[in-house]
Amino acid sequence: MSLREQLQRGLRVLSERLAHTRERLGAPLQKLLSRPDLSQEAFLQELERILLGADVGVELTERLLQYLRQQRGTAQELKPLLRQQLLQLLPTPPPEQLPATPTVVLVVGVNGSGKTTTAAKLAWRWKCLGKQPLLAAADTFRAAAIEQLAQWAERLGIPLIRQQYGADPAAVAYDALRAAQARAADVLIVDTAGRLHTKTPLMAELEKLVRVLRKLDPTAPHEVFLVLDAATGHNALLQAAGFARHLPLTGVVLTKLDGSAKGGMAFAVAAQFGVPIRYVGVGEGAEELLPFHPESFVDALLGTDAASEQVQEWRPQEPFGKPS
Ligand SMILES: Nc1nc2c(ncn2[C@@H]2O[C@H](COP(=O)(O)OP(=O)(O)O)[C@@H](O)[C@H]2O)c(=O)[nH]1
Ligand SMILES: [Mg+2]
Known part of the structure; x- marks a missing residue:
């Protein structure tokens, strides 16, 4: 199987993995929206229950309900308004591209959120799309973290820059960017440590890493995910707010959507950070990373499609042109 075919196969598998989110949020919403008999108040009450159950969050749910309460109408009439409101909450991600050679992508987040896995998935995705990625193991805080990324790199056939356990993460990143520049790699993906966000040392360490990268390329990092x-x-949201204060975030990668049924988090994240969701992780495999498209996501949840009945799936689109 060619890399392209593998990628395409992976993407087909992906849409099945979102079954939890569809079951928990999409299906109840669709059922609710198809009941013309409900009074507006009963409709809003049921809507509140569904949104809260799917982790959309109290504040956001209240905002949505308040808006809909002001609009008079049946479920069917409120449906396009709900769709429009949900879409407004989700910042549009930019087209997937690598703006510089090498493009530097910093992957940050709390421990266990899925950074290392996501770094590997991103590298694999771009490799499959014909780009030359390079990985950097800048989580030097735990020896196992370096090993974990090294295993991914070996399995996927992607070069890795690493140093010994305990090394300065900024030094690893500096080395890696120099290597990426020397090899004319298309993209450098830097995995970082995620120990407690509330302790300033981690943030100071990440800020230093950014400063050091900028000595080699003043425009780096081009992406901070x-x-x-x-x-x-919501706990993840509260914790992660610290990162937003210290780093120029360009995107969110929402992981483990396959197991959680908490697709509503997508809205809470977007509203809290105002940063577009760029990818979602829907499994532990290298291909199980999906570009995020707000319209497809909302339409999949509501069972709506402006033009036709077709968009029932959360359909991935291919970056860098359609695969042949
Ligand atoms: N089901 C599922 N598991 C994931 C996903 N992303 C990461 N994981 C798992 O989450 C755990 C922590 O991931 P890791 O990348 O080590 O997190 P890190 O500490 O932030 O680097 C690992 O067991 C991963 O396999 C995902 O999208 N779906
Ligand atoms: Mg890690």
Whole structure:
């Protein structure tokens, strides 16, 4: 199987993995929206229950309900308004591209959120799309973290820059960027440590890493992806807020959507950080990373499609042009 075919196969598998989110959020919403008999108040009450159950969050749910309460109408009439409101909450991600050679992607987040896995998945994705990735093991805090990324790199056939356990993460990143520049790699993906966000040392360490990268390329990092575990709900949001204060986040990667049924987190994340969700993780495998498209996501949840009946699936689109 060619890399392209593997990628395409992976993407087909992905849409099945979102079954939990569809069951928990999508299906109840669709059922509710198809009941013309409900009074507006009963409709809003049921909507509140569904949104809260799917981790959309209290504040956001209240905002949505307040808006809909002001609009008079049946479920069917409120449906396009709900769709529009949900879409407004989700910042549009930019087209997937690598703006510089090498493009430097920093992967940050709390421990266990899925950083290392996401770094490997991103590298694999770009490799499958014909790009030359390089990985950097800048989580030097635990020896196992370096090993974990090294195993991914070996399995996927992606070069890795690493140093010994305990090395300065900024030094690893500096080395890696120099290597990426020398080899004309297309993209450097830097995995980082995620120990407690509330302790300043981690933030200071990450800020130093950024400063050091900028000595080699003043425009780096081109992407700073905050990795959030959807399964941990709002706790992850509270914790991760610290990263947003210290780093120029350009995107969120929402992981473990396959197991959590908490697709509502997508809205809470977007509303809290105002940063677009760029990818979602829907499994532990290298291909199980999906570009995030707000319209497809909302349409999949509501069972709506402006033009036709077709968009029932959360359909991935291919970056860098369609695969042949
Ligand atoms: N089901 C599922 N598991 C994931 C996903 N992303 C990461 N994981 C798992 O979450 C655990 C922690 O991931 P890891 O990348 O080590 O997190 P890190 O501490 O942030 O680097 C590992 O067991 C991963 O296999 C995902 O999208 N879906
Ligand atoms: Mg890690």
